[in-house]
Amino acid sequence: MALIAALLPDQADRTSLAAAVHPHSVEWARDWRDLDRVVRLRPVQAAIADLRAEARKDGVLRVLRLSQRYPRTPIFVWGDPDGRELYRLGKAGAADVIFPHDAADGQYLGELFEPALGDAIAPVIDRRLRGRVSEAARLLVREAAARIPEHVQVPDLARAYRISVSTLERRCEAWGLPTPGRLLLWLRILYGLHWLQEPGRSVESVASQLGYSSGAAFRRAIKATVGGRPAPLRTRSGFDRALDLFLAELPGDGAYRRVSTLG
Template identity: 30%
Template structure:
């Protein structure tokens, strides 16, 4: 499978860190440097849910203190994935505990874990956890591994703004093969599967009250706010305001799980074996 490119924002004064991340990229992420907390917040307001930010968590005006701006950012964007990059020593335990309590996803120890290879592994692992976390929340129990492979790759494709051709490329097959794989895995056809996963990403952001519907539409690859609203009505029969009231992600996840159940029951009714392979 080919890697899927996702956004990585860097807000850190260490110029060497930027260069090492750029060397680590190798197509795994799209690196953007931001100048401050306000600019980072503006980027996150437009970014897909699988974006990752690496920040300097320290307050330059208060040596030894953490930046309250980071705490505010994580409170404003509770679904954001943020990594703190700082010097770590035996006296850093209280700082690290506070960072994780605030909602930081991971910590990079500068000078020890910041080679290009180590950074690539760390960012890749955090990005993967973000997609896996969303799928774990959305999927019913007992989804076979063959279906999870397709679902994970499709979610990564959607997060990067891809469509059916990009999904096929990420799976390493031609476009004509993917519908057969989806059918054998009891999943919706590729375009509908991608539409569902894009809706799940959008629904997760809808549960963040700081996000406007227009910014969610942009972040999730919809042509406009109108397009997102139309998709929500088509798949879930409700406008954004109603879905926010009900719990947008939970509502979307239940509807998606119901469709997967119906597809599996239809396959059983046709006598299709429980175990099929992607070939």
């Protein structure tokens, strides 16, 4: 389930949005500054803002600032911009516009948000796991990855499978995966490094999104997995390097090990 940050002062707009994005959840912001805070501190996958949420403020310019600080978070605009505003919105990096006449069409709204609300990281990890571990192991990793923003812990994962923690550990071993705790640690690091590619997010804010008690705890986790400090890893290549290290740590199960050895 994805989290959306929204700045919509009008109650009717809030109702339309909440209905259209159900079962995803929405966190409401009070103003542009608050919207920035929500995106920075919470694991949001998309932001939505009414261009005229605050009088005397250039909404398009606020969209530009958000898109510069959070280039991987799609920003949707709610309202009825004129031609010039639409042109400026495109340059400012808005993902799309929801016009008043579209707002009542839940079906269309759902279609507009669908690509933005999908998990961008889990499919990348899953693609790299193909051929290394079995389908069952990949399913476990996919489910664990999808719940990282919810701060999933090992017992939660075991409960989802209706098995005990020790059974989950045995299955991970049989499937050639690291222990469930280590797996979640790696997934948190990968999600964290993905979010850290956005200049608006700090190590502290990402640590909080991932459920760490502090930025220092997140830094320690990076040191224990990828090694080094987070700053040099705040790029796409940093994420790719972490993913390579995670894959190198996978024992793989017997059959898949043989396949990968054969090339």
